[in-house]
Amino acid sequence: MDITWIHPFWALLLPVALAIPLGRFMASVLDPPPERAGHGFDRLTHWALHALGRSKPQAMDWKAYGRAFLIFNLTLFVLSFLALEMQTWLPLNPDGKGSLAAHGWKDASGTMHENADTAVIFNTVCSFVTNTNLQHYSGEQHLSYFSQIGVVMWLQFVTPACGLAVMLAVIRGLRGDRNLGDFWHDLVRSLLFVFLPLALVVAILLAASGVPMTFSGAADATSLEGVHAPIARGPVASFVAIKQLGTNGGGFFGPNSTHPFENPTPFSNLVEIVSIILVPMATIFMFGRMIRDAKHARVLFLVMLGMLLLGMFVAIGAELGHGPAVKGVAQGPLLEGKEVRFGPIASATWAAITTATSNGSVYAMLDSFQPYGGLVPMSLMMLNVDYSGVGSGFLNMLMFVIATVFIAGLMVGRTPEYLGRKIEAREVKLAMASLLVHPLLIVTGTALFAATELGSKSVANPGPHGFSEILYEFTSASANNGSGFEGLADNTPAWNIGTGIVLLLGRFPSMILPLAIAGFLAEKKYTPPSLGTLPTDGVTFGATLAGVVLLVGALSFMPAVVMGPVADGLSRQAAPESPIPAQTAEPGSVQSQSKDAH
Amino acid sequence: MKRDVITSLSACLGTLVLCSVVYPFVVWAVAQIAFPWQAQGSLIVRDDGTIVGSSLIAQSFKGPGYFHPRPSAVDYKADASGGSNLAPTNPQLTELMSTQAAAEGATQSLHLPVDLATRSGSGLDPHLSVEAAKFQVERIATARGIDALALAQWIDRRADHSWWFLGAPPRVNVLELNLALDGKTTSRE
Numbered sequence: 001m002d003i004t005w006i007h008p009f010w011a012l013l014l015p016v017a018l019a020i021p022l023g024r025f026m027a028s029v030l031d032p033p034p035e036r037a038g039h040g041f042d043r044l045t046h047w048a049l050h051a052l053g054r055s056k057p058q059a060m061d062w063k064a065y066g067r068a069f070l071i072f073n074l075t076l077f078v079l080s081f082l083a084l085e086m087q088t089w090l091p092l093n094p095d096g097k098g099s100l101a102a103h104g105w106k107d108a109s110g111t112m113h114e115n116a117d118t119a120v121i122f123n124t125v126c127s128f129v130t131n132t133n134l135q136h137y138s139g140e141q142h143l144s145y146f147s148q149i150g151v152v153m154w155l156q157f158v159t160p161a162c163g164l165a166v167m168l169a170v171i172r173g174l175r176g177d178r179n180l181g182d183f184w185h186d187l188v189r190s191l192l193f194v195f196l197p198l199a200l201v202v203a204i205l206l207a208a209s210g211v212p213m214t215f216s217g218a219a220d221a222t223s224l225e226g227v228h229a230p231i232a233r234g235p236v237a238s239f240v241a242i243k244q245l246g247t248n249g250g251g252f253f254g255p256n257s258t259h260p261f262e263n264p265t266p267f268s269n270l271v272e273i274v275s276i277i278l279v280p281m282a283t284i285f286m287f288g289r290m291i292r293d294a295k296h297a298r299v300l301f302l303v304m305l306g307m308l309l310l311g312m313f314v315a316i317g318a319e320l321g322h323g324p325a326v327k328g329v330a331q332g333p334l335l336e337g338k339e340v341r342f343g344p345i346a347s348a349t350w351a352a353i354t355t356a357t358s359n360g361s362v363y364a365m366l367d368s369f370q371p372y373g374g375l376v377p378m379s380l381m382m383l384n385v386d387y388s389g390v391g392s393g394f395l396n397m398l399m400f401v402i403a404t405v406f407i408a409g410l411m412v413g414r415t416p417e418y419l420g421r422k423i424e425a426r427e428v429k430l431a432m433a434s435l436l437v438h439p440l441l442i443v444t445g446t447a448l449f450a451a452t453e454l455g456s457k458s459v460a461n462p463g464p465h466g467f468s469e470i471l472y473e474f475t476s477a478s479a480n481n482g483s484g485f486e487g488l489a490d491n492t493p494a495w496n497i498g499t500g501i502v503l504l505l506g507r508f509p510s511m512i513l514p515l516a517i518a519g520f521l522a523e524k525k526y527t528p529p530s531l532g533t534l535p536t537d538g539v540t541f542g543a544t545l546a547g548v549v550l551l552v553g554a555l556s557f558m559p560a561v562v563m564g565p566v567a568d569g570l571s572r573q574a575a576p577e578s579p580i581p582a583q584t585a586e587p588g589s590v591q592s593q594s595k596d597a598h
Numbered sequence: 599m600k601r602d603v604i605t606s607l608s609a610c611l612g613t614l615v616l617c618s619v620v621y622p623f624v625v626w627a628v629a630q631i632a633f634p635w636q637a638q639g640s641l642i643v644r645d646d647g648t649i650v651g652s653s654l655i656a657q658s659f660k661g662p663g664y665f666h667p668r669p670s671a672v673d674y675k676a677d678a679s680g681g682s683n684l685a686p687t688n689p690q691l692t693e694l695m696s697t698q699a700a701a702e703g704a705t706q707s708l709h710l711p712v713d714l715a716t717r718s719g720s721g722l723d724p725h726l727s728v729e730a731a732k733f734q735v736e737r738i739a740t741a742r743g744i745d746a747l748a749l750a751q752w753i754d755r756r757a758d759h760s761w762w763f764l765g766a767p768p769r770v771n772v773l774e775l776n777l778a779l780d781g782k783t784t785s786r787e
Contacts, residue, residue, distance in 0.1 A: 004767055006763065196621060200625065214630075223659075224651075328696070337719045341723075568685070
C-alpha cells in the first residue's frame with residue numbers, strides 16, 4: 001500500500017488524543033471555581049485585569065456580556081482600520097510597502113484603476129475582526145511587517161479569544177448560572193492560558209523546521225543561472241502558529257501554507273494540521289466538563305467527527321482521480337496547485353479539515369481541485385457546524401441542537417427540553433433566526449453577483465466552475481472561513497464591500513443570538529430528567545441531530561451546489577468529443593475543446 | 599457604557615503589547631539563537647558571499663545541463679508567489695500541460711511525470727518527484743557529457759525520504775541537486 005495513506009490517520013488521531021486533555025485543562029483554567037480564581041497561576045489574570053481596572057469580576061447577564069463583546073470588537077475595527085490606513089507612516093517596513101489601498105484594481109472590462117481603493121482596507125478589517133481571514137490582498141506584496149504583526153496577527157489572537165469567551169458565557173447559561181461571567185476575564189484567560197502558550201510551542205516547532213523568523217527585508221539572491229531575484233521573508237513563524245491555532249487561516253504570504261516558507265516540510269505540515277483542529281476539538285470536551293455531562297459532549301463530538309470523516313474521504317477519493325488526459329503526460333492524480341512534498345492525499349485531508357473548522361488556510365489551491373474535491377470544502381462550510389470556529393462552531397451546533405430537540409419534541413408530543421430546561425417559542429425563534437442568516441447571506445450574495453457583471457466578469461475559469469468560484473467566495477465569507485477559489489478576481493470595490501458586509505453579518509448575529517438564548521435558559525427552572533425526556537446522550541439523539549444538520553444543509557444549498565460543482569463534475573465525465581460549454585468569462589483566456597478522456 | 603469603552607481601549611493596548619510585541623519577540627529570540635540559519639530563510643551562500651537562493655524556494659533553471667523545476671504560474675517570483683488556479687475542467691490547463699510536455703521533450707514512450715507538467719500552488723515548490731528528476735537524466739547527461747545510468751543512480755542516492763512515516767512522498771530538492779552537479783562549494787549563511 002502507498003505510504004502516503006498514513007497521513008490522514010496522523011491528521012485525525014493525533015489531534016483527538018491531544019484535544020481530550022486540552023479540553024479538560026481549558027475547563028479548569030477558563031472556568032475556575034470562585035475560590036480558585038485569582039490564585040496560583042490565575043494570579044496572572046488578576047494582575048493583567050488589575051491593569052485594566054477590572055480586577056474584581058463583574059457579574060454580567062447576556063446583555064452586559066454581549067455589549068462588552070460588541071464594544072471590544074468595535075474598538076478592534078476602528079484601531080485596525082486606522083493602522084492599515086496609515087501603513088506607510090508606521091515602522092517595520094524594510095521593503096517600503098506602499099499603502100494597502102493604493103495598489104489599484106481591475107474593473108469588469110479589464111481596465112486597471114490606479115487610484116486608491118479604501119474598500120480593500122474595509123474588507124481586510126471586516127475579515128480579520130470576524131476571525132475569517134478572507135484576503136483580497138497578498139501578504140508579501142502589500143503588507144509591512146508592522147501591519148502583519150501589529151494588525152493581522154494581533155486580531156488573529158484576540159478574535160478567537162472573543163469566540164471562546166462568548167462560548168464560555170453560553171455554557172454557563174446552559175448549566176443555569178444567572179451570572180454568565182465577566183467578558184474581560186474570559187478574554188484575558190483565553191489569551192494567557194490557551195492561545196499564547198500553544199502559539200509559543202507551535203511557533204518554535206515551525207521555526208525549527210525552517211519557517212523564517214526575521215525582521216530583515218527580502219533577501220537579494222542571484223540564482224545559479226544569474227537571475228536576480230528578491231526572496232520575500234519576515235517574521236513568519238510566530239504568525240503561522242496563531243494563524244492555525246485560532247481558526248484564522250490568513251497567510252503571511254499570498255498562497256498561504258502552500259508557500260514553502262509557511263510550511264516547509266511534512267513535519268511542519270503535521271504540526272499545522274494538528275494546530276488547525278486542536279482547539280475547536282478541545283472546546284467540545286471543555287463543554288462536556290463544564291456542564292458535567294461528558295456523554296452529551298461526546299455525542300456532539302462524534303457527529304462532527306462523522307461528518308468530517310465523510311468529507312475527508314470523498315475529497316481524497318476525488319483528488320486521487322486522474323487529471324485531464326494530455327498526450328505525452330503520464331496519467332496520475334493531478335498536481336496542479338499542489339506541492340510535491342505533500343501530494344494529493346495530504347492536500348485533500350487538509351482541505352477537509354481547514355473548512356470543517358473555520359480556519360481556511362490552504363496548502364493546495366482549491367480552485368484547481370477536481371470538481372467533487374472542491375465540493376467537499378464548500379459543503380463543510382455550508383454546514384458550518386463541523387467543529388468550525390473557536391467558540392462560534394459550538395454556537396452554530398447549539399442552534400441545531402435546539403432545532404433537533406424541538407423537532408423531536410414535536411414528534412413525541414412533549415415540551416422540548418435541553419439540559420433540564422424547557423425550550424419554548426422564544427428560544428426556537430431565535431435559534432431559527434440564527435440558522436437562517438447563513439444560507440440567506442450565501443444564496444442572496446451569490447445570486448446577485450452571478451446574475452450581474454459584478455461577479456460574472458471576475459471569474460477565472462469557464463462554465464459551471466466559474467459559478468462555483470462565486471458561490472465559494474460567499475460561502476467562505478458567511479461561514480467566516482476565509483479560504484477561496486482564488487482564481488476569482490475579488491479585489492474590486494464591489495467584492496470588497498459585498499463580502500465585507502456578509503462577513504460582519506455572518507459573525508455577529510450568530511454570536512449574540514445564542515448568547516441571548518443562553519441568558520433566557522438560565523432564568524428557567526431546572527426540571528430533572530424524567531421518563532418522557534428525550535435523552536441527549538445517545539445514538540438516537542446523535543442520528544437525529546446529524547439528520548437535521550444534513551437536511552437543513554441539503555434543502556438550503558442543493559440547487560446552488562448542483563449548478564456549480566455537480567455540473568462541473570458532470571461536464572468532466574462527458575465523452576471526449578463533446579466540448580465543455582466554454583462561456584469564457586475572462587477576455588483572453590483560451591477556448592478550446594476538452595481533451596478529457598473520462 | 600463609558601467604562602466599557604475605556605476598558606476596551608486599555609484591553610486593546612494590553613493585548614497588543616502581549617500578542618504583537620512580547621510574543622513575537624520571544625519567538626524571534628529563540629529562533630535566532632537556536633535555528634539561526636532557518637530563521638533567516640534557509641539561504642545558500644556562495645564562497646564570495648553572494649546569495650544563490652533559499653533551499654526552500656524554487657528558482658528558474660532553463661539550461662539543458664540543469665534539472666528543471668516544476669513550472670511556475672508566477673515565473674518563480676519569490677516576492678509575488680501564487681498558483682494558476684486553473685480548474686481541471688479548464689481547457690487552458692490541458693493546453694499548458696501539453697506545451698510543457700513538448701518543451702520537456704516527452705515522447706510517445708517516455709511520458710512526462712505529472713508534477714513536472716503542472717504548476718504548484720505557491721509557484722515556488724522546491725521539490726520534484728524522483729521520477730520527474732530521472733525523466734531529465736538523458737538531457738543532462740548529454741549536455742554535461744556524463745554517464746546517464748550513473749546519474750540516475752546518483753539521484754536515487756540523493757532522494758529525500760525524510761518523514762516517510764508521516765506519509766511524505768519521496769522527493770528531491772532541485773536547487774541542491776543542481777548545486778551538487780556544478781560541484782560548487784557553498785555554505786549556509
